[in-house]
Amino acid sequence: MTWTTDVLSQDLAEWLLGCVAEDEKAARKMDAVYPSPWELIDRGWVAYIKAGAPHFREVVRLDQDVEIEAEWLGDVLSHVLKHEPIRVLADCAAKRELIKLARTIDPLLCPSVGPWAHRPLRLEMLRPLLMSYSDRLGALELLQRIDSHGPGVAYLMPPGREPQDALIEAKQQPETD
16 A cells, blocks of 8 residues: 555554553553652662652662662662653653644645655654654554655645645655765
8 A cells, every 4th residue: 555645644643642642541540559749769779769649659669789880779760760650741741742733734835854855844743753652563664654755755735725736746855876
């Protein structure tokens, strides 16, 4: 099946919104058990992340081990702290805004520039978000579909336009040897 870049950007936007919804659901479940704000406590020989009120549960604990090459165990756990539910929810809100913005781009009024000029700007805006979900089922397939759209690939006009032609030829990239 041949995919036009307009259809592909719609598919990518929907897929990304599904991933964002999964992240939001997981963050809300985590926040119900381990509410924000989280606090990193490092005693040198032990470090742990403690959730907020009312129970102040321990989210994760790391005891000193000869295989851990960190001066402070908290340096190792700081990555976990970045996945605090409130931060994940804020990240999801930001991704939703970027997807919403990408969907509003008119490919005729905002052509792509630079090395990716052969693909619409909205697709190029969404591609980096796809990379943040590269571990998800379907991500590799979407990435391959995006990257298969080389110079000269046609894409459908957005709905509501009165095009002179049914298809608009994408900008040609000069061939390099």
